[in-house]
Amino acid sequence: MFDLNDKTAVVTGASRGIGEASARVLDRHGARVVLSGRTVSDLERVAGELKNEPVVVPADLSEPRSGTALAEAILAEVDGVDVLVNNAGIPMRRTPAQLTEDDVDLVFSINVRSLLMLSLGLGPSMIARGGGSIINISSVAGLHGPQGRVAYAGTKGAVDAMTRALASDWGPQGIRVNSIAPGIITTAIWEESRNTVPGLIEDLAQRVALKRWGDSDDVADVVLFFASEASRYVTGETLTVDGGMAKVSASAAAAALPELDDG
Numbered sequence: 001m002f003d004l005n006d007k008t009a010v011v012t013g014a015s016r017g018i019g020e021a022s023a024r025v026l027d028r029h030g031a032r033v034v035l036s037g038r039t040v041s042d043l044e045r046v047a048g049e050l051k052n053e054p055v056v057v058p059a060d061l062s063e064p065r066s067g068t069a070l071a072e073a074i075l076a077e078v079d080g081v082d083v084l085v086n087n088a089g090i091p092m093r094r095t096p097a098q099l100t101e102d103d104v105d106l107v108f109s110i111n112v113r114s115l116l117m118l119s120l121g122l123g124p125s126m127i128a129r130g131g132g133s134i135i136n137i138s139s140v141a142g143l144h145g146p147q148g149r150v151a152y153a154g155t156k157g158a159v160d161a162m163t164r165a166l167a168s169d170w171g172p173q174g175i176r177v178n179s180i181a182p183g184i185i186t187t188a189i190w191e192e193s194r195n196t197v198p199g200l201i202e203d204l205a206q207r208v209a210l211k212r213w214g215d216s217d218d219v220a221d222v223v224l225f226f227a228s229e230a231s232r233y234v235t236g237e238t239l240t241v242d243g244g245m246a247k248v249s250a251s252a253a254a255a256a257l258p259e260l261d262d263g
């Protein structure tokens with residue numbers, strides 16, 4: 001069911017964190033993985049530990065037209081693509097007063113524009129192979145209204161909306177398009193906040209029904225599900241992978257209100 005032999009999978013942001021874990025799990029299940037990101041030494045470190053003839057194709061997805069250029073560079077290296085994991089992304093923590101137009105351009109260029117253009121560039125190759133699976137990594141930030149992250153939340157809401165629209169466009173040609181909205185996952189994205197905000201780890205863990213931060217493998221295993229035949233009748237979906245933070249924890253908080261106490 002999770003067999004990816006003879007499949008080629010592209011993972012952006014494969015040099016660390018959720019992308020690295022996704023590249024590893026897809027390789028373990030038989031896929032040939034194309035790894036992308038900016039830092040070639042990190043990509044080569046990960047590729048060096050994969051077994052199915054991995055390929056490194058670097059790109060800076062903040063650059064204009066880089067999504068299209070990356071699709072062309074990938075198709076020059078491999079015969080075609082079956083799975084695309086659009087994972088590369090940056091955070092943008094700014095109050096409304098701090099946020100500049102350059103900040104907005106930067107976060108939208110990577111998290112939204114290049115994600116879409118890479119998908120459009122690789123889609124025809126999937127169609128030529130009879131279909132495929134596109135997995136977009138969005139965020140729970142796109143599902144609620146987090147303080148101090150209006151631009152980031154906007155990019156992730158856009159990713160979920162594009163997921164549904166592209167699933168509609170390409171469903172007839174056999175391409176499934178889904179997104180994963182991670183909650184709090186221990187990766188480099190949190191490094192600065194973890195070191196500078198006292199008690200952050202404990203505070204955030206309390207908001208999660210499962211009472212722990214997620215790790216990259218918690219998300220990568222869901223990437224495997226969407227890449228594989230196990231999810232063959234699922235498209236246009238956004239699946240939160242957040243230990244119950246978005247849905248369960250709100251009801252847990254309500255249960256603690258005095259008027260709901262049994263006593």
Ligand SMILES: NC(=O)c1ccc[n+]([C@@H]2O[C@H](COP(=O)([O-])OP(=O)(O)OC[C@H]3O[C@@H](n4cnc5c(N)ncnc54)[C@H](OP(=O)(O)O)[C@@H]3O)[C@@H](O)[C@H]2O)c1
Nearest residue numbers: 013015017018037038039060061088089139185187188189
């Ligand atoms: N960790 C969380 O709690 C969390 C929660 C919700 C959603 N997410 C989402 O999950 C995805 C992965 O995040 P992560 O936590 O694994 O972050 P991470 O450890 O910071 O990894 C980000 C990846 O994206 C690549 N990247 C960054 N800027 C890039 C650019 N301009 N061009 C090309 N690649 C670029 C990085 O490689 P280089 O630096 O080498 O380019 C790296 O491989 C992101 O889309 C993020 O928004 C994460």
